[in-house]
Amino acid sequence: MTNVLILGGTGWLSGRIARRWLESGAAVTCLARGGRLAPAGAVLVTGDRDDHEVYSALARKDWDHVVDISSQAAHVVAAVEALGDRTARWTYVSSLSVYADDATVGADESAPRHPAARPGDEYEYGAQKAAAEDAVMMLGDRAFIVRPGLIVGDGDPSDRFGYWAAAFSRAGEEPVLLPPLERRSAQVIDVDDVAAYIVAATRSGAVNAIGDEHPLADLLQTVREEAGHTGETVVADEEWLRAHGVAHWAGPLSLPLWLPPEMSGFMTRSNSAFHDSGGHLRPLADTVRRVVADERTRGVDRERRAGLTRAQEKALLADR
Ligand SMILES: NC(=O)c1ccc[n+]([C@@H]2O[C@H](COP(=O)([O-])OP(=O)(O)OC[C@H]3O[C@@H](n4cnc5c(N)ncnc54)[C@H](OP(=O)(O)O)[C@@H]3O)[C@@H](O)[C@H]2O)c1
Incomplete structure (x- = not known):
């Protein structure tokens, strides 16, 4: 054994x-x-x-x-x-x-x-x-x-990816504030895909365990559809968000997955070695389905480590 x-x-x-x-x-x-x-x-x-x-x-x-x-x-x-x-x-x-x-x-x-x-x-x-x-x-x-790279899935203690599942779920027919989307991408990997890779891998050296690259707009749309959001989406620009004290990536008063232009290589890295060494990525929609269900179970209005509260989001939307 x-x-x-x-x-x-x-x-x-x-x-x-x-x-x-x-x-x-x-x-x-x-x-x-x-x-x-x-x-x-x-x-x-x-x-x-x-x-x-x-x-x-x-x-x-x-x-x-x-x-x-x-x-x-x-x-x-x-x-x-x-x-x-x-x-x-x-x-x-x-x-x-x-x-x-x-x-x-x-x-x-x-x-x-x-x-x-x-x-x-x-x-x-x-x-x-x-x-x-x-x-x-x-x-x-x-x-x-x-x-x-960014590990996502149900139970994620960092609250970053799950923010979008919560934001679209809690808004329902009302608007949701989005970060800049043009020329932005995201790479996410399911926690269970990382675990499976580690258990099965036989190679040595270093390997990036990261997801395939998705346009950020497509990724957020996948979450929006799974969450059943039917309201408007309001895309804010970089300067406006900064002027309003909104941080990128993580933490309180932030829009997770948003990265500034100078970090355009952060979620656009090569995952060829991962694929070549047996790494498997489940479809993004499978992960999103689990995350939306998990966020609803944990409570879409709970206190979070990353993102905006609904009150903060509404105040920002009202200021547009
Ligand atoms: N989340 C992401 O997107 C992301 C991205 C890249 C890399 N990573 C990496 O992924 C890993 C995350 O692992 P995880 O989710 O299992 O972390 P975790 O939830 O923070 O768990 C940490 C584990 O280490 C134990 N531990 C912590 N301090 C200890 C101490 N002083 N003595 C003995 N045990 C201790 C904890 O148990 P006790 O608290 O009971 O001791 C627990 O078992 C980290 O290496 C992180 O850097 C994460």
């Missing part, structure tokens, strides 16, 4: 990876602090990775596969040091945020990365991911680095 250790395994993506492995018949152990449950059938070892001794019990056996999702380089460095010699294959979930250049359209895995963070540096996500990648790469052919 395949013995898999997931450093994490109780979170959103890492939980799906754990579940996928269990479904394939593997024995799965998860390491987490224990605030959330591991998927049924997995063994949960509790411990805090801020304490590097946390790996000592896990280092007493051999692992066929370790998966790490941490975004703290110190955690990853310590894990590789403690478990690297006893592990046949190691997958690290990095991010497209590791790349230094967000402007070049079509860039592949050879694009330059941010300089790797050094111990004591102020926390910067891309630099931490780069340092973590370097630690895992020390394992040579046993190392596999997965760099996801």
Whole structure:
């Protein structure tokens, strides 16, 4: 039986990876602090990775596969040091945020990365991911680095993609405010497609795990149709949104998936290596259907980590 250790395994993506492995018949152990449950059938070892001794019990056996999702380089460095010699294959979930250049359209895995963070540096996500990648790469052919783009699906804790499902659902016959759409695209990947890829992949090196490119207008229209929105759509321009304090991409008072022109390479990266190494992308409409249902279950007016409240959206629309 395949013995898999997931450093994490109780979170959103890492939980799906754990579940996928269990479904394939593997024995799965998860390491987490224990605030959330591991998927049924997995063994949960509790411990805090801020304490590097946390790996000592896990280092007493051999692992066929370790998966790490941490975004703290110190955690990853310590894990590789403690478990690297006893592990046949190691997958690290990095991010497209590791790349230094967000402007070049079509860039592949050879694009330059941010300089790797050094111990004591102020926390910067891309630099931490780069340092973590370097630690895992020390394992040579046993190392596999997965760099996801925007991961979407039901249960997404970031609230970004789901914002559009909620916005179109809550508006009904009333207008919805959209970001600039001309020459804008989006790449999204379903959380379960990332999990399936990690479990099935056999290659080493680094691979962008990202969706195919869709015109942003088409993607939002797919969400709108699934949500049954029949009201007007009002496209705002860049300057007007900025003047009204609306942020791009994420966070409060934002329009998720909107990127400024200088980031036109952020969601137009190459996913050829993903496709060539067995990566499968389900139809966008399947993901959208699940996300709309999930947002309605969770409540389209709930407090969110990203997007506009309906009150903010209405105030902006009234000011047009
Ligand atoms: N969302 C996106 O669009 C996107 C895009 C690119 C890349 N990514 C990457 O995708 C991954 C997301 O993974 P995820 O969804 O599973 O993350 P998550 O939901 O934040 O879960 C984090 C996991 O790590 C555990 N953990 C956190 N701190 C710990 C500590 N100090 N000691 C021990 N365990 C700890 C958590 O359990 P406890 O809290 O119980 O400890 C949990 O199991 C990350 O690597 C992220 O950078 C995401």
